Amino acid sequence: MAYPNTDATIGTGPFKLAEFAAGRYVRLVNTGFYWRGVPKLDEVVLHMVTSDIVGVLGFLRGDFDYLNWNISPMLAEKISSAPEKYSHVNLYRSPGTSVVTLLPNVRVAPFDSLEFRKALSLAIDRGDMVTRLLRGFGQIASLGLMTPRTGEWFKAEVS
Numbered sequence: 001m002a003y004p005n006t007d008a009t010i011g012t013g014p015f016k017l018a019e020f021a022a023g024r025y026v027r028l029v030n031t032g033f034y035w036r037g038v039p040k041l042d043e044v045v046l047h048m049v050t051s052d053i054v055g056v057l058g059f060l061r062g063d064f065d066y067l068n069w070n071i072s073p074m075l076a077e078k079i080s081s082a083p084e085k086y087s088h089v090n091l092y093r094s095p096g097t098s099v100v101t102l103l104p105n106v107r108v109a110p111f112d113s114l115e116f117r118k119a120l121s122l123a124i125d126r127g128d129m130v131t132r133l134l135r136g137f138g139q140i141a142s143l144g145l146m147t148p149r150t151g152e153w154f155k156a157e158v159s
Contacts, residue, residue, distance in 0.1 A: 014039045023048055062088060070098070073135035099141050 011017075014034035019027035026046045030039055047064060049055040056071060058064050071079075079086045102124070104111035111117060126140045141147050146154040 015044060018043065060086065060089070073133070073137040076137050077135040093137070099145075099147055101141075101145065 014031055015028035016031050018029040025048060028044045030042050032038060055067055056075060059067050076091060079089055079091050106112055130138045130140060148154050
């Protein structure tokens with residue numbers, strides 16, 4: 001996608017575009033004024049990293065100050081268990097919106113049997129999955145597609 005107006009950009013925030021390298025980075029500089037107060041940073045560089053591995057390695061090496069995506073549970077466990085090695089890393093836990101759902105085709109045997117689906121549901125140890133697969137970085141979701149994080153759409157009495 002082409003961005004034809006990179007020389008005369010328009011915005012209302014505390015930073016303005018200083019440099020744009022397509023597919024690589026955007027450098028923003030402080031405007032020196034903003035209605036909510038002047039930022040304490042002179043500039044912000046947003047690197048466009050398309051690979052989780054490159055992003056995480058660059059972050060751990062100190063190339064980036066911040067990652068704006070979830071890291072794998074195994075990496076979170078590694079960082080948490082060796083704080084002296086990763087003293088420059090602050091790991092924040094926040095509720096996510098990702099849900100892993102098993103949705104069988106109920107028109108095909110044996111999933112067309114309600115009794116089979118109930119037995120399958122009872123056979124899955126959700127707590128063990130959170131412990132083993134997510135290394136404790138997760139929580140058991142509701143049985144439906146809606147989770148408590150979906151707000152008013154979630155109905156506990158239905159799940």
